[in-house]
Amino acid sequence: MSSKEQSLKAKTFHHLHQQSSTFVLPNAWDVISAKMFEDCGFKAIGTTSAGIAASLGYLDGQSIPLNKMVETIENIAKSVNVPMSADIEAGYGQTVEEVLDTVKAVIAAGAIGINLEDGTGDPNRPIFDISSQEEKIAAIKELSESRNMPLFINARTDIYWLSVGDSTTRLREALERAKAYQDAGADCIFIPGLTDRKIIEKIREEISCPINLLVDPEMPCLSELSKIGIERLSCGSGPFRATLTYLRSISEEIVNRQTFHQMTNGDVLSYRRLTAFIQ
Numbered sequence: 001m002s003s004k005e006q007s008l009k010a011k012t013f014h015h016l017h018q019q020s021s022t023f024v025l026p027n028a029w030d031v032i033s034a035k036m037f038e039d040c041g042f043k044a045i046g047t048t049s050a051g052i053a054a055s056l057g058y059l060d061g062q063s064i065p066l067n068k069m070v071e072t073i074e075n076i077a078k079s080v081n082v083p084m085s086a087d088i089e090a091g092y093g094q095t096v097e098e099v100l101d102t103v104k105a106v107i108a109a110g111a112i113g114i115n116l117e118d119g120t121g122d123p124n125r126p127i128f129d130i131s132s133q134e135e136k137i138a139a140i141k142e143l144s145e146s147r148n149m150p151l152f153i154n155a156r157t158d159i160y161w162l163s164v165g166d167s168t169t170r171l172r173e174a175l176e177r178a179k180a181y182q183d184a185g186a187d188c189i190f191i192p193g194l195t196d197r198k199i200i201e202k203i204r205e206e207i208s209c210p211i212n213l214l215v216d217p218e219m220p221c222l223s224e225l226s227k228i229g230i231e232r233l234s235c236g237s238g239p240f241r242a243t244l245t246y247l248r249s250i251s252e253e254i255v256n257r258q259t260f261h262q263m264t265n266g267d268v269l270s271y272r273r274l275t276a277f278i279q
Contacts, residue, residue: 001077001110003149010112010150013044013083017152017188017210021226025212025234027087029055030072031079033239035277038080045080046115047073049087051240060237061121066092070105077110085113085152090120090128096139103140103151113152115190116140118177119162126162130177134184141185154212155186160193161214171199175206182209188232195219197228204229 016023026042028034029051037045050060052072058064069092077084086106091099103114116136118128137155144151158164159174178189189207192214194200200220204211210231213219215238225233250262262268 006107006110006112007149009083010152013085013112013152014150014187016044016083017231019231022222022230022233024222025085025232026239027051027235027237028076029237029240031075032274032277033243034076034080034084038082039277042082044083044085045076046085046113046234047076047087048235048237048240049089050237054237054240060089062089062092066102066105070109073106073111074109083112084110085115085154086111087115089115090117091136096136099136100139100143103143107147107149107151112150113154113187114140115154115156117156117158117190119156119158127158127164130180133177134180137181137184137186152188153186154188154190155181155184156190156192156212157181158192160191162193171202175203178203178207182207188212190214190234192234192236197224200225200230201228 023043025044025046026037027046027048028037029048034045049069052069053060053064056064056068056072073084073086086109088102088106092102093099099116106114118133120126120128133155137153140151140153144153157174157177159170159177164170165173174191174194178191181189186209188210190212191203193216194203194213195216195218197220200213212232212234213225213230214234214236219225220228222233246262253259253262
């Protein structure tokens with residue numbers, strides 16, 4: 001992919017966050033899932049760190065070697081024509097320099113955006129200090145501007161996802177981090193685990209940049225999120241887990257019923273259609 005093409009995709013991705021309605025970002029874990037999302041009409045694709053890791057036999061949480069993650073990101077980016085944003089978890093590094101090396105690698109792989117989370121993976125210290133995240137985000141923004149590449153920085157806070165701290169102070173902490181990340185240069189604030197409409201509305205009132213939420217059965221529907229003013233809704237590992245659930249259902253039918261209906265009915269993708277995706 002040329003730098004000009006990558007830059008145009010980045011600008012398109014930025015524009016998707018400026019619409020009047022919430023746009024849904026599906027999260028792919030390999031080439032075929034990404035191509036299916038594109039074929040179904042999605043205007044952009046994200047990756048799922050959990051899905052990529054699990055598909056290759058690793059736990060989520062930066063257990064998968066970075067080179068394997070980057071290789072998958074590159075394969076996905078090359079396989080589709082729509083913009084693709086990469087989930088780089090906490091950046092695969094403790095220092096700003098290490099995180100920047102990761103960002104450079106995924107940009108080279110074809111990503112036009114990133115998710116950067118503040119969860120540490122350490123139960124004794126579940127969240128990075130605000131100042132640490134601010135420094136990382138600011139450095140990534142500076143890198144993006146120095147390369148004249150409008151990289152979309154989706155700064156994620158895991159305050160709600162990890163149920164950090166007391167529930168009575170969680171909103172204040174999330175807002176403090178969201179504002180700090182926004183001021184540091186984030187283009188969007190990602191708050192997975194947030195489902196309460198009143199809290200979503202409060203955060204919308206306080207934060208001026210785009211907000212990204214994660215699909216959850218308890219959250220408002222898509223039309224309601226659009227009315228509130230939420231710009232983006234991510235699918236996360238949901239599609240990957242749903243695919244595995246269907247695979248389990250097929251397997252149980254074969255083992256327990258000795259039948260093959262679920263994988264041979266007329267709704268199943270044909271072999272010819274599958275090969276057409278790859279060509």
